[in-house]
Amino acid sequence: MKRFLVIGDSDSLYLENLAGYLMERMDKWELATFTTGDKLLSWLEAGNKPDILLVSGDFPFNRLEELAFGAVRILLSETMEPRGGFKLIKKYQKSETILNEMLLFFAEKKGSAEVLRGNSKTKIAVFYSPAGGCGTSTLALCSAAACAREGMKTLYLNLEEMDSASGLFPGTPGSLSDLFLTLKTKGMNVGIKLAASAGADPESGVYGLNGVESILEYEEIGREEMEQLLGAIRGLADFDAVVVDTSSGFGGRQRGLLEGADLVFTPLHEDERSFVKMKQWLKETHFHEAYNEVFSKMFVVLNQAGAKRGNAAFLEQELFKELKLCTAIAPSPVLADRANLLRSARLYQEVFQPLTAQIRSAGARASQPPAGRGREENGKWN
Incomplete structure (x- = not known):
């Protein structure tokens, strides 16, 4: 018409x-x-x-x-x-x-997002680690900035209860509070509210929005709301890549995100605590066949930055028979500067290329670690 x-x-x-x-x-x-x-x-x-x-x-x-x-x-x-x-x-x-x-x-x-709808085949990557404290937010932010630098229109969503990326998008038109209210209000269009609330960081080009006014707002947001949110993002078809940063719990909200994502990046530190927690989580989820789909799209990212280097024995081969390794991120002073992560993408873009390549190809082929990355050599992971 x-x-x-x-x-x-x-x-x-x-x-x-x-x-x-x-x-x-x-x-x-x-x-x-x-x-x-x-x-x-x-x-x-x-x-x-x-x-x-x-x-x-x-x-x-x-x-x-x-x-x-x-x-x-x-x-x-x-x-x-x-x-x-x-x-x-x-x-x-x-x-x-x-x-x-x-x-x-x-x-x-x-009351319709039809005129806003783009032509992008949106790929959604969720950064989640059951271990916690493994630099998940840093890796998510860097991946979003690297995607934007490669020409993808990119949205970064921090859905941690305690927002560790607070202040990085101070001038956005709206906030997560506005988005959550729309998710809980019948008849309101989530895609329109997202388009109205998100704003681009002027230097990196990454889109984001302010966090919630109170963490208590998360108490009313569960699996159904997360499925609705991801569905609205896909329906909007405006972003090429959506990077979601979530906390280490495994409640309804996390399940909705993991099941609705195209791929899941799981950061782990190369130390005993991270691997013990990961094995505990895998053991628990073995009882539920519903998690098989999540495993099929899960990639481990070894984050060596800021971690106490453990013995290589902790890189147990049994664990990596179940999980695929995408890449390892070496320590870098650039990654320690949280306030400048978005505008420093040119300094670490090549390091994050294995992650951006997985995001680009998500759903297009059987997921395998990029060639030359995450392969076992002489008993060690490169």
């Missing part, structure tokens, strides 16, 4: 440039442009009905609100001063941002 977008602006050069960009990107829309308010009013008085009306500040607002009743009315504003009956979009910014904000307003009014 064709929809009508109407743009009004007395600056003919600005109008021409913006309209040209939007015509290329909005192939399912009809577009009409006006440089004077009188011509636009005459067009509306003739009975034409726009779906979106996008006008600058020198157009006659009162008449436009009356004649374009039912349309999403948006002001291209230079001052961002509120105007009754009109949404606001900053006029002088990237055309892509104007397009995204405009479609978001339209989706919110219609």
